[in-house]
Amino acid sequence: MSARLRKRNNAVLQSLAQIGACALFLLTLLAAIPRSFRYFRETSRQLWFVGAMSLTIIMVCGLFVGMVLMLQLYHVLSIFGGTSASGMVVALSVYRELGPVVTALLFAGRAGTAITAEIGLMRATDQISAMEMMAVDPIAYVATPRFLAGLIAMPLLCCVFCAMAIFGGHLVGVTWLGIDNGTFWANMTAVVDVRTDIVNGVLLKSLAFGAVVSLIAVFQGFTTPATSEGVAYATTRTVVASSIAILALDFVLTAFLM
């Protein structure tokens, strides 16, 4: 009994320690930002890797999310004869919730895992130690550029995702289901507000998610046991922890921003 209790206490303490270590790691990352300006090229290379290389999956997924959303809404709204409102519902739901959240989940799966695995392998093959030997700060050279790249890439990816979703909704709604083109845009522009929907919804949320996903990915890479098993474990943890953090943070952000 007491052994089990101790074990549970241990688990609680461990997760607390994990959160604390993650927060301290964030401070280290932020403190290293001025030093990492020297490695500007590395940041831009990471931006290319996590941003530009994620474009395909983001665009395809955005297109399909918009299309399926429109298809579903059309069938429900046709019961009430309100199909002309479906464009605006697609826009609002994508801007406020689906865009940032789905982009962040995809980003965690596409870029977060790659970052964790790369850094984990760097540690497993002693590249990090080698950098320290050469007086290169691994935080400023490896961690911060990836964190910054994620921070910059997420809002941009989210914008692309939303634009593709609108395009997909337009494709299904106007081209296939025959909603009037003018009504589609007019209803949308009537309700979408730049401040509450695009700045608060798309940009702010995706910036927060980008920070959380990149932080978790880099942190997991840096703290994983430097073995091949440890890298596999850390990669899984990145996806799990990021997904939970994204969805929980989404609720909190929505509650505050609405």
Add this chain to the structure above:
Amino acid sequence: MSQPRSSYAVGTGLFIVLGFAALAYLATQTSSVANVHQGDSYTIDAQFTNIGQLKERAPVKIAGVRVGQVQSIALTPGHDVADVKMSIDKRYDQIPQDSVATIFTSGLLGDQYVGIDYGTAKQVVAAGGTLARTKSTQPLEEMLGKFFGAGGVVDNVGGSYTVTADFTNVGTLSVGAPVKMAGVVIGSVQAVRVDPVKLNARVVLAIDKRYNQIPDDSAAAVFTSGLIGSQYVAIQPGGSPDALKNGDEMILTQSAMQLEDLIGKFLVNGSPGDKKDAGADKK
């Protein structure tokens, strides 16, 4: 420098340009820029006795065209009227002083906005001025009430007497539904049950004692308030000299009209496709 680096740079550059292009697209094409656009504007006041669901930043329209937005809504200190401050675009500074500000609803269920109907006065409202003539929002309930003569809780002080009426179909009539004569509530439905012998619905009506002069050949009908309203029993007076007494039965009744039947009567021809569907359903 080396080849791969420049390709990174090009890819990253393309990505950033695409991201910002998408943002610009979202901000300009899918949202109304007018919602953020705050050009030069001036403020005018209007006082309403009831603003309904009017919110800050709701549009202000003239002839249906958006000319500004509601800046603030506050109670006038010491009065039970709402003071609505509207900021109007400088381009529209020719609003006559005797214009009427009205709170409208876009459609049946839409948001509310302030509409300004031009008056005829030569003087225009100055910045910070007040529109003296306003029309407040009409609660939907009141408007519907005017149409259907509903409302008015029956006063049961005088006690009531019960009569029964048999209907072949009461629709969704429920206990407590109003009993009306000439649109005025005179009682309520006390019970709805099925007659085990005649196999029709027996409705017990409790009618206020004050209305004890109802002829005993009056007819009872089940009506619906409005299209989607609840059902009630309407009593249409007859011509008999004798009045209904406690425990009497009303002979003449008219059952609830099903909306489907009613529409079916209008659309005698119907659409052949619908009929085919209905037939298929029955099979």
